[in-house]
Amino acid sequence: xxxxxxxxxxxxxxxxxxxxxxxxxxxxxxxxxxxxxxxxxxxxxxxxxxxxxxxxxxxxxxxxxxxxxxxxxxxxxxxxxxxxxxxxxxxxxxxxxxxxxxxxxxxxxxxxxxx
Amino acid sequence: xxxxxxxxxxxxxxxxxxxxxxxxxxxxxxxxxxxxxxxxxxxxxxxxxxxxxxxxxxxxxxxxxxxxxxxxxxxxxxxxxxxxxxxxxxxxxxxxxxxxxxxxxxxxxxxxxxx
Numbered sequence: 001x002x003x004x005x006x007x008x009x010x011x012x013x014x015x016x017x018x019x020x021x022x023x024x025x026x027x028x029x030x031x032x033x034x035x036x037x038x039x040x041x042x043x044x045x046x047x048x049x050x051x052x053x054x055x056x057x058x059x060x061x062x063x064x065x066x067x068x069x070x071x072x073x074x075x076x077x078x079x080x081x082x083x084x085x086x087x088x089x090x091x092x093x094x095x096x097x098x099x100x101x102x103x104x105x106x107x108x109x110x111x112x113x114x115x
Numbered sequence: 116x117x118x119x120x121x122x123x124x125x126x127x128x129x130x131x132x133x134x135x136x137x138x139x140x141x142x143x144x145x146x147x148x149x150x151x152x153x154x155x156x157x158x159x160x161x162x163x164x165x166x167x168x169x170x171x172x173x174x175x176x177x178x179x180x181x182x183x184x185x186x187x188x189x190x191x192x193x194x195x196x197x198x199x200x201x202x203x204x205x206x207x208x209x210x211x212x213x214x215x216x217x218x219x220x221x222x223x224x225x226x227x228x229x230x
Contacts, residue, residue, distance in 0.1 A: 004157075034218060043119070043206060043221040044158075090157065101210070102148060102171065103219065105158040
C-alpha cells in the first residue's frame with residue numbers, strides 16, 4: 001500500500017535561513033508527487049507538483065523540490081525563508097494507475113519562522 | 116466560482132445530531148473529493164466523485180457517513196448521529212478530470228465540532 005512519511009513534525013528556522021522539508025514515499029512505481037501548504041484556518045494551496053520529466057521542479061513562492069527515485073524522496077526546499085512562510089506543509093502522492101486518483105497525504109510538517 | 120467553496124466554515128452541534136456539509140467545486144471540474152483532517156493527523160481520503168457517481172467510497176469511516184453530488188457540481192457530505200470522534204476539518208477538493216495530470220484544488224474546509 002502507498003504511504004507517505006514526513007519525518008519532521010515541527011521545524012523552526014530563522015528568517016533568511018535555508019529550508020528543507022523531508023518527504024519519503026512508499027510506492028511500487030513513480031507516483032505523482034505534490035507539496036501543499038496550509039495556513040491556519042485555510043485550505044491547502046498547491047506549491048508544486050511532479051508528474052514526470054525533470055526531477056527538479058519549481059513552484060510558487062520560491063519553493064522547489066527534487067524527486068530522487070533511488071531514495072523514494074521528494075524534499076521541499078527554499079533558499080531563504082520569509083516570516084510569511086510559517087505554516088503547515090503537506091506532502092502527497094497520487095497513484096497514476098488508479099481509477100480514482102485520490103491522494104495519500106503525509107501527516108504534515110509545521111514550520112515556525114523566527115524573526 | 117474562482118475557487119472551491121465550502122459551507123459552513125464552522126459547525127458546532129450536539130452529539131447525536133445530523134449534519135450536512137456542502138462543497139461547491141470550481142466550475143467545470145468533473146472530479147470531486149472529500150477528505151477529513153483530524154487534529155494531529157494528516158488528511159484522510161473519504162470519497163471520490165466523477166460526475167454524479169462515486170466510484171470510490173472506500174474512505175467513508177462508517178455507514179453514518181454518506182455523500183451525494185447533483186448536476187455534476189455541488190456535493191453534500193452528510194454525517195448522521197454524530198459522535199465526538201467526528202470532530203475534524205472536512206476538506207473538499209476538485210480537479211478538471213480524472214486520470215490526467217491535474218492537481219486537486221482545495222476549499223478552506225468546514226471545521227466540525229461535536230459537543
